Amino acid sequence: MKKDTTPKDQQVETSILPIKYVDLIEDVFHAVLALALLGIGIGAFIFSIKRLIETDPFFPNGMIQGVNDILFIVIILEILRTVISRFTDGVYQLDKFLIIGVIAAVRHILTVGASLTLESGKSDEAFDRSIYEMGLNALIVVALVFAFFLSKSALRNSQR
Known part of the structure; x- marks a missing residue:
């Protein structure tokens, strides 16, 4: 060729x-x-x-x-x-999307936490589901922050 x-x-x-x-x-x-x-x-x-x-x-x-x-x-x-x-x-910047994801997940955690606080008559099943949602969103926040850290580290290493 x-x-x-x-x-x-x-x-x-x-x-x-x-x-x-x-x-x-x-x-x-x-x-x-x-x-x-x-x-x-x-x-x-x-x-x-x-x-x-x-x-x-x-x-x-x-x-x-x-x-x-x-x-x-x-x-x-x-x-x-x-x-x-x-x-x-x-170009689209990865960091901006990661920040948006963190804000969205934290927003959901706050919403679910507030609904747990305000609604005292939730069934055990609904309460458990809300706790799982909050835990999953917390894991998503940790994963996105870790991805943000990796992205910044890769950028710093590529600039050397």
């Missing part, structure tokens, strides 16, 4: 659409996605404030719901940041 020794800038494109048009379409699509995520984040914030004001009693139900909503908005904003970094850097 003969190796292509033509300089990269002189190679002929063989795709249907030129790469510059594909990149432009991709950039426009990422911009639209970023705007949609921003709109979703703003809508979620407005809905959360409205629900926080209307929740009765405010303590503890409103406060727990408020923390849950805020963490959901943080997840949306982290996804938005990931799309923007893809738009500007040209």
